[in-house]
Amino acid sequence: MPHIKLSEELHGIVSLFAFRPDTAKPMRALAEVLLRGPNTLTSGERELIATYVSSRNDCYFCQTSHGAAAAHHLGGNEQLIVDVKQNFEVAPITPKLKALLAIAGKVQAGGKNVLPADVERARQEGATDREIHDTVLIAAAFCMYNRYVDGLATWAPHDADAYRQMGAMMADVGYIKEDAPPARAQSATK
Numbered sequence: 001m002p003h004i005k006l007s008e009e010l011h012g013i014v015s016l017f018a019f020r021p022d023t024a025k026p027m028r029a030l031a032e033v034l035l036r037g038p039n040t041l042t043s044g045e046r047e048l049i050a051t052y053v054s055s056r057n058d059c060y061f062c063q064t065s066h067g068a069a070a071a072h073h074l075g076g077n078e079q080l081i082v083d084v085k086q087n088f089e090v091a092p093i094t095p096k097l098k099a100l101l102a103i104a105g106k107v108q109a110g111g112k113n114v115l116p117a118d119v120e121r122a123r124q125e126g127a128t129d130r131e132i133h134d135t136v137l138i139a140a141a142f143c144m145y146n147r148y149v150d151g152l153a154t155w156a157p158h159d160a161d162a163y164r165q166m167g168a169m170m171a172d173v174g175y176i177k178e179d180a181p182p183a184r185a186q187s188a189t190k
Helices: 012-019 021-036 043-056 060-073 078-090 095-109 116-124 129-151 160-172
Strands: none
Touching (some): 012 021, 021 043, 043 078, 043 129, 060 078, 060 129, 095 116
């Protein structure tokens, strides 16, 4: 049960965005830029980074929804998502993405855990400064998103098909929503 009064029709971060549309707007915009904006990393790779960090943070809603978006981008390969979460070092992904996921995992544990050797490994595998930067920012942002979702105990469905639909929507439409009236006016004192 959520720690605050949220819409019962919405779940995960969506319920929090409806509760506080003014903070939702920049958070959605950040996700859009990081996961779908122009980049040399594919949207599928960036969604995998978000999924991996969310998995390490044990955020069921984020790891499952972003895992579904990654799978959608990657032709429906749900097993790859499982493999990356279990042990990305042996998953069938590029050496560059493995090096970037290693950096993302260190950011998730604490930013100061990223060492020059981690960055050098990524560079040796062909990662650019921009890709390293964006990996760190995705990891940091998803620590925030995960803690937001779980810190307020939002409700998360457990229906795999619901996440497949959500992932397809995130992959195809994105994270920016047109301004709509708030679901219900919520008092800041509730």
